[in-house]
Amino acid sequence: MRRTADCVIVGGGVVGCAIAYYLARLGIRNTVVLERRFLASGGTGRCGGGIRQQWSTEENARLAMRSVRAFEDLSEELGADIEFLQGGYLVLAYTDEDVQQFTKNVVLQRSLGLEVQELTPDEARRDVVPMLNVEGVRMATYCAKDGSANPFLTTKAYADAARRLGVEIELYTPVTRILSDGPRITGVETQRGTVSAPIVVNAAGSYSVPLARTLGVELPITPYRREILVTEPLERFFDPMIISFSFGIYFRQAKHGSVIGGFADPEEPGGFNETSSLDFLVTMSKKLVHLIPALHSVKVVRQWAGMYDLTPDARPLLGPTDGFEGFYQASGFSGHGFMIAPEVAKLVAQHIAGREPDIDIGPLNARRFAEGKVKAERSVV
Amino acid sequence: MSAKDDIVICRCEDVTHGEIAGAVDSGLRSVEEIKRVLRCGMGPCQGRTCSRLIARIIAERTGSPVSEISFPTVRPPSRPVEIGTLAGKRHEKNR
Numbered sequence: 001m002r003r004t005a006d007c008v009i010v011g012g013g014v015v016g017c018a019i020a021y022y023l024a025r026l027g028i029r030n031t032v033v034l035e036r037r038f039l040a041s042g043g044t045g046r047c048g049g050g051i052r053q054q055w056s057t058e059e060n061a062r063l064a065m066r067s068v069r070a071f072e073d074l075s076e077e078l079g080a081d082i083e084f085l086q087g088g089y090l091v092l093a094y095t096d097e098d099v100q101q102f103t104k105n106v107v108l109q110r111s112l113g114l115e116v117q118e119l120t121p122d123e124a125r126r127d128v129v130p131m132l133n134v135e136g137v138r139m140a141t142y143c144a145k146d147g148s149a150n151p152f153l154t155t156k157a158y159a160d161a162a163r164r165l166g167v168e169i170e171l172y173t174p175v176t177r178i179l180s181d182g183p184r185i186t187g188v189e190t191q192r193g194t195v196s197a198p199i200v201v202n203a204a205g206s207y208s209v210p211l212a213r214t215l216g217v218e219l220p221i222t223p224y225r226r227e228i229l230v231t232e233p234l235e236r237f238f239d240p241m242i243i244s245f246s247f248g249i250y251f252r253q254a255k256h257g258s259v260i261g262g263f264a265d266p267e268e269p270g271g272f273n274e275t276s277s278l279d280f281l282v283t284m285s286k287k288l289v290h291l292i293p294a295l296h297s298v299k300v301v302r303q304w305a306g307m308y309d310l311t312p313d314a315r316p317l318l319g320p321t322d323g324f325e326g327f328y329q330a331s332g333f334s335g336h337g338f339m340i341a342p343e344v345a346k347l348v349a350q351h352i353a354g355r356e357p358d359i360d361i362g363p364l365n366a367r368r369f370a371e372g373k374v375k376a377e378r379s380v381v
Numbered sequence: 382m383s384a385k386d387d388i389v390i391c392r393c394e395d396v397t398h399g400e401i402a403g404a405v406d407s408g409l410r411s412v413e414e415i416k417r418v419l420r421c422g423m424g425p426c427q428g429r430t431c432s433r434l435i436a437r438i439i440a441e442r443t444g445s446p447v448s449e450i451s452f453p454t455v456r457p458p459s460r461p462v463e464i465g466t467l468a469g470k471r472h473e474k475n476r
Contacts, residue, residue: 038413039414040417041413152417152418153418230423231464232461276456276457281457282468282469285464285465285467286467286469288464288468295464296463296464296465297463297464297465298463298464299425299462299463299464300462300463300464301423301424301427301461302423302427302456302457302458303457303458304456
């Protein structure tokens with residue numbers, strides 16, 4: 001393991017590996033990525049893999065649209081198949097509030113150049129998912145260019161490409177403390193010794209909270225367990241990710257054929273928890289069989305859980321940390337880190353490398369909470 | 382190439398000895414990591430057949446004893462269950 005580096009990135013998820021890759025592309029190659037277990041073993045490898053551009057805030061829509069453009073070329077750029085598939089996203093509205101919000105969202109999304117359609121329930125069934133039960137559905141929005149990719153293969157592709165550019169990635173190396181000399185960052189202490197570096201990037205998902213605390217920094221992030229299941233593989237019968245905020249569900253058919261999906265339990269208490277529950281299995285099955293009755297006889301083969309690193313406005317924490325020199329945040333992705341990772345990682349890398357970022361990440365700094373400049377993202381599932 | 386290359390180790394997902402050996406040689410060191418790249422152990426049997434065989438291949442190629450190879454977390458359900466069974470007979474609307 002290198003003992004000195006220009007930059008240490010804590011967290012071997014998609015965000016940490018992508019930042020390492022884009023930094024190396026900008027010429028900062030003496031970087032060490034430290035991961036407590038293995039690549040994508042945290043939030044990245046547990047997520048549903050969806051890539052959505054239909055957001056309620058301009059900021060998220062822009063980040064997601066630019067990320068989709070990156071995803072479109074990523075397999076070729078990184079030299080490995082990441083299973084990117086543009087099967088679309090079908091978003092179902094059930095309530096008055098949904099309909100009002102979706103109508104606003106579509107105006108915003110179209111103003112940014114996103115091709116999104118408003119569909120009646122019958123059109124959604126006729127044109128997009130013939131097996132869908134649209135009972136109770138008021139309207140739907142559909143963007144054909146939304147899609148999905150394989151989170152593990154994407155992370156591995158970024159990691160391998162970063163390694164080829166000179167980045168070192170150390171697995172099974174938990175970071176125990178960030179080191180500083182007054183406000184100046186000097187490195188990290190790990191279970192395998194220290195690494196000196198003037199820049200430390202905190203990309204540790206929910207674990208970014210205890211990590212920042214070693215410097216006395218309290219990040220406004222709460223971990224929430226989110227559960228998910230996968231079925232046996234089936235012949236392809238629908239292409240899009242189907243989601244609803246009010247019904248509470250997201251599910252898609254993976255490239256491999258299995259149906260994969262979950263929902264956020266509004267009663268779920270905050271805290272570190274990655275255990276699976278029977279309640280989830282039962283409720284999710286009821287939701288699935290309601291929306292697609294034909295799934296009745298399909299078998300669930302596995303369920304698991306991961307954690308959302310949720311911020312009060314469901315927007316990530318990016319960029320430098322007030323009171324420190326060289327301490328950067330890239331966490332708090334609130335359940336949609338995978339889909340915006342390419343663009344966000346590029347912006348954070350540009351900032352660290354002293355370039356002018358393509359998009360100003362200032363509004364996503366954690367100091368927004370102290371300043372009261374908070375505009376919450378509403379389209380969170 | 383070796384004579385073992387075409388032997389199917391994961392019967393649910395059709396993953397061969399050659400593919401698993403290649404994954405180990407590329408630097409993957411646990412059954413869980415190999416599972417996430419090659420899907421072995423993600424099928425209906427959930428790795429009951431192949432996990433030990435994969436651990437043995439890792440051990441053979443890295444020189445570590447099998448007892449030091451880490452296995453994937455065992456995930457519920459313990460056997461595949463129909464969604465309709467889990468949802469109950471009356472699929473009451475879950476709204």
